[in-house]
Amino acid sequence: MRHPVSEIQLTSTPQSVDIEQVQNVTELLMRRLRDAPEHIAFELRSPGSPLDAPWTGISTREFAEQVSNLAKGLIASGVQAGDTVIIMAPTQYLWAVVDHAALFAGAVVVPVYDTASDAQLGAIIADAEPSVAFTGTAELRDRIVEAAEGYGAPLTTEAVWILDPETRSLDALTELGAGVTDAELESRRLAAELGDVATIVYTSGTTGDPKGALITHRNLVGQVLNTAAAYSEVVQESGNTVLFLPLTHVLGRALQLICIANGMRVAHLSDPKEVVQALAILKPTFLVVVPRVLEKIEAAAEASAREKHVLPLWRAAHRTAVAWGQYLEDRDQDPSLTAPLGLRMKHALFERVFFGRLRSVMGSRINYLLSGAATLRPELPRFFRGIGVPVIEGYGLTETTAPLTGGRPGQLVAGSVGTPIPGNAVRIAENGEVLAHGVGVFAGYRNSAHDADAFVDGYFRTGDLGYLNSAGALTLTGRLKHVIVTSTGRTISPERWESAVEIHPLVAHAALVGTDRPYLTALVVVDVEATREWFRERGDALPHALDTKGVRPCVDGRLTSEISGAIETANAAASPSERVQAWRAVVIGEDRAPEFITPTMKLKRQALLQEAAPIISELYS
Known part of the structure; x- marks a missing residue:
């Protein structure tokens, strides 16, 4: 394996905003x-x-009042400055209220x-030692209390508040704070400084046990203000977004803070399956997605074309969109470029037949998509740009407080x-690892x-492999811990x-196998939902394994x-020594999906390989 050599070894971007005057x-x-x-x-x-029922608008003033009243309740309940507070709930508006409170x-x-x-859950409670917790439901409350008891943590039922409005739990907490004055609240609000820890985010554990990352007020403020400054074309007061990423994930949380700070309207969805329907109703101008969502939109369009018996026409349209996206990318570098007449004619045709309708399904107002959490195959962002919805590819980790790098409009x-x-x-680094430093x-x-082992010379070791081009743009090539060394070297x-x-x-994930083995094999995790639909369309009986x-x-x-x-x-695209000799399709049942798939839809590779060891052994027998 040979990784591309970086044209430069270090690149940086100076801060756009002075954050030192911001308290927290x-x-x-x-x-x-x-x-x-x-x-x-x-x-x-x-x-x-x-x-499609009416959605209620919540003003900044109304939100701030709810936050302040709930914060007073927390103070009255005995929460001290520096205490840890757990939030365990699906993405929703009250998550934002509780977070700020x-x-x-x-x-x-x-x-x-x-x-x-x-x-x-038990390990996190034992490590974080929370004084109170918020859960989405009574069932989650019972789980968190039981987990705390199992680890000897002093978290009682009375110290767990429930976001479900029917329980009126948050109303009771708000009423508890009636005697706390505005002055007391303001004193507590201003107690933390930029260098103090604002949140502890436990990593998703794709490569091991979760670790608590200490993210400071400086990290959050610096990223929010500088990211908004870098993307002024995207982050606008007149814009809006639909947030369906888990707010537990630092990317979802950072996006929410950016929107709050800049007046960009936010609607929350706890069920990602509702996203496509919601786009046509809420008409966002900007959307943050994980790569799998883009792949599903692309696959759904192809499935629709197949159902309508226009699949060959759709595939021609897809090729045209990719070519048009490539042309726009080239034109960014050379504004004098003109698209060939044939490409212009085909793009105009498919704009009327397919592209406009696809944008309509997405709400018709999306100016940009931001894709994070994993890399994209280049054809995918070119396709979306070709239909009129540019994709900003970004990169970051929990430990970098979400965005570390990102493409810029006009330079994608x-x-x-x-x-x-x-x-x-x-x-x-010399071995190709990406190292990070900054706010x-x-x-x-x-x-x-x-x-x-996390830092070297003051830089955080991301564990990702990549290279920089002459313009200082980063391309990722893999994960350091995922590198396979076969028994043949x-x-x-x-x-x-x-x-x-x-x-x-029909494929959700693929995992190459071969460490200490003579040749490569693979596990192919099927997309159960898409596979069921594929069999139904064929009129075939479903495999029991699904x-x-x-x-x-x-x-x-x-x-x-x-x-x-x-x-x-x-x-065919790999060298002979890097080709898979045998493979097996596998199904991950919903009952155990969280053990193998992160909430941002990444595969927990080592967990899968360990669980599937008997299947892998058969591939080498």
């Missing part, structure tokens, strides 16, 4: 309150109402995925995750023993092969035949 992250809301109190900050759907009370917020296993290059966000720097880089892990980065297979609409629990092979000749084309294509 709560000032982002207070500044907005002073500037535009009646501006609509959120759109809220009544519990249980359909998506805890910060206003001087507390440190600890978000926890509501899909966390009992073992993960498919496959590149762009240049550093203002205030940040990227360096490439977004966290203060270290809660367990300082984890810091020993071959060193292979699996991501390129895996990405090629994951293009297939309804399995746990991780099971799906040995079905029809499915194997369908996916084998993707395997052959990926192998």
Whole structure:
């Protein structure tokens, strides 16, 4: 394996905003309150109402009042400055209220995925030692209390508040704070400084046990203000977004703070399956997605064309969109370029037949999409740009407080995750590892023993491999811990092969296998929902494996035949020593999906390989 050599080894972008005059992250809301109190900050759907029912506008003033009243309740309940407060709930408006209320009370917020296993939950509680917690439901409250008891943590039922409005739990907490004065609240709100910890975010654990990352007020303020400055074309007071990423994830949380600070309207969705329908109703101007969402939109368009018996026409349109996206990318570098007449004519035709309708499905107002959490195959952002919806590719981690780099409008290059966000720097180590430094880089892990291997020369070791071009733009090539070394001494980065297979609409994830083995094999995780629909369209009986629990092979000749084309294509693009000799389709049951798939839809590779060890052994027998 040979990685591209960086044209430069270090690149940085100076800060665009002086953050030293900002006391802490709560000032982002207070500044907005002073500037535009009646501006609509959120759109809220009544519990249980359909998506197309009227959404209620919540002004910045109304939001700030709810935050302040709930913060007073926390103070009255005994929460002290510096105490940790857990939030374990799906994405929703009240998540934002509780998050800010805890910060206003001087507390440190600890978000926890509501899909966390009992073992993960117990370990986080034992490490974070929360004084109170907020959960989405009574069932989650019972889980968190039981987990706390199992680890000897003093978190009682009375110290857990429930976001579900029917319980009136938050109303009771608000009433508790009736005796707390505005002066007391303001004193507590201003207690934290930029260098203090604002939140502890536990990593998703794709490569090991979760670790608590200490993210400071400086990290959040610096990233929010500098990112907004870098993307003034996107972050606008007249804009709006639909937030369906988990707010437990630092990217979702950072986006919410950017919107609050700049007046961009936010609507929350807890169920990602509602997103496509919601786009046509809420008509966002900007959307943050993970790559799998873009792949599903692309696959859904193809499935619709197949159903309407116009698949050959759609595939011609798809090729045209990709070519048009490439032309626009080239024109960014050379504004004098003109598209060939044939391409212009085909693009105009397919604009009327397909592209305009596809944008309409997405709400007709999206100016940009931001894709994070994993790399994109270059064809995908070119396709979306070709239909009129440019994709900004960005890169960041929990430890960099979300965005470390990002493409800029007018400088988008498919496959590149762009240049550093203002205030940040990227360096490439001799082994190709991406190193990070700057305003977004966290203060270290809660367990300082984890810091020993996390930093080098003051730079955070991301664990990702990549290179910089002459313009300082970063391209990622793989994960350092995912590198495979075969028993014959071959060193292979699996991501390129895996990405090629994951293009297939029936494939959710692919995992290359081969460490200490004589040749490569692979596990192909099928997309259960898409596969069920594929069999129904064919009028075929569904394989029993699709309804399995746990991780099971799906040995079905029809499915194997369908996916084998993707395997052959990926192998054809690889050198002979990097081709897969055997593979198996596997199904991950919904009952155990959180053990193998992160909330941002990334594969927990090591967990899958360990669970599927018997299947892998068969591939080498």
